[in-house]
Amino acid sequence: MTRITLIAGDAVLPATLDDTPFAAPRPKEVTLSDYRGREKVSDLPRKLRPHGAPARLAARPGDITTYAPWGNLAIFVKPFGAPSRLVRLGAFDGEFGALLKSGRVPVRIEIAR
Numbered sequence: 381m382t383r384i385t386l387i388a389g390d391a392v393l394p395a396t397l398d399d400t401p402f403a404a405p406r407p408k409e410v411t412l413s414d415y416r417g418r419e420k421v422s423d424l425p426r427k428l429r430p431h432g433a434p435a436r437l438a439a440r441p442g443d444i445t446t447y448a449p450w451g452n453l454a455i456f457v458k459p460f461g462a463p464s465r466l467v468r469l470g471a472f473d474g475e476f477g478a479l480l481k482s483g484r485v486p487v488r489i490e491i492a493r
Contacts, residue, residue, distance in 0.1 A: 381462040384470075388485055391478030394492060395444060397470035400430075410453060412485045418434035418480055424489075427451025430467040438462040442472040455479060 412420035417437075425481040428446040439445060439460040447454055448465035457480055479485055 381470075383473075385492050386472075386476075386479075386488050387488040387490065390476040393476050393478060394473040395470055395476075396473055397444070398468060400467075400469065401465070407453075409486065409488050412453075412455065412479060414482060414489055418460050420455045420457060420485065422453045424451065424453055428453075428467075428469075431466060436469050436488060437466045439468075440465060440471075442476055443468055444470045444472070 381399050384395050384397060386393045386395060391427060393459060407424055410422040410424065412422050415421040428448075428450050431443045437443075437445065439462075440455040441457055441459060443456045445454045445456065446467050446469055447463075448467055453469075454466075455476070457476075479487070
């Protein structure tokens with residue numbers, strides 16, 4: 381497992397990435413946008429390609445995921461059934477309310493120190 385922090389403005393949000401080969405590499409900066417009111421998403425400089433991933437995942441608030449067909453980053457803010465080809469990368473270790481504001485949210489991702 382890899383501990384990371386997501387920095388959104390003044391908020392420092394700790395998270396832990398699962399021990400999976402598709403959780404790395406991590407971009408340094410992304411901009412998260414609302415997607416259907418249930419998640420914040422961002423395209424990545426290089427798409428994640430999770431081969432051998434589980435067929436389905438029931439997403440919970442705070443889950444950090446990728447949707448395999450798009451290879452993007454998706455952070456769930458509301459629960460969501462079990463869509464096909466959604467892969468969990470990790471989750472927040474606590475509150476992540478700084479990401480819940482509407483619109484675009486610039487975020488810096490760092491390895492935790």
